[in-house]
Amino acid sequence: MLFAPLLALAASVVFAQKPAVKPTEDLPLGAMQAKANTACLECHEARIILQQRLSKAAWTKEVDKMIKWGAVVDASDHDALVDYLSTNFNPDQPAYSPSRTANEESSKRVNAVRK
Ligand code: HEC
Numbered sequence: 001m002l003f004a005p006l007l008a009l010a011a012s013v014v015f016a017q018k019p020a021v022k023p024t025e026d027l028p029l030g031a032m033q034a035k036a037n038t039a040c041l042e043c044h045e046a047r048i049i050l051q052q053r054l055s056k057a058a059w060t061k062e063v064d065k066m067i068k069w070g071a072v073v074d075a076s077d078h079d080a081l082v083d084y085l086s087t088n089f090n091p092d093q094p095a096y097s098p099s100r101t102a103n104e105e106s107s108k109r110v111n112a113v114r115k
Pocket of ligand 1: 043063065070
């Protein structure tokens with residue numbers, strides 16, 4: 001069986017790289033923050049969530065869509081997660097303004113390389 005050692009190797013490479021893909025911004029504090037980090041930042045960074053301004057009905061659809069796509073959300077956490085998202089990212093909130101820090105840092109690096 002060659003597969004097991006290869007899988008172990010592949011897994012260690014993936015896990016070793018994990019800290020490098022730290023999301024550029026964090027989900028807001030709240031009772032569901034930790035669970036949302038686990039369930040929702042597996043495939044994309046937080047920004048895709050932070051920039052939304054959705055009604056509760058739309059968040060319900062969004063979460064259900066993500067579950068269909070593979071997000072692991074415990075049935076008993078579903079409603080609390082929708083509440084958490086629709087409390088923080090609803091149409092009454094001011095528009096999302098992206099943090100530019102990451103871009104400034106990378107353009108500094110690009111300029112440094114160009115010099
Ligand atoms: C299995 C992978 C996966 C997981 C887990 C996941 N998403 Fe997504 N999500 C996607 C993909 C793929 C897209 C489309 C990405 C794109 O357009 O770049 C997306 C897009 C989104 C969008 C943008 C709107 C849209 O529908 O395209 C939002 C908001 C979102 N996800 C929220 C969530 C939330 C909240 C969770 C946790 C409950 C979550 N995602 C978990 C894969 C995932």
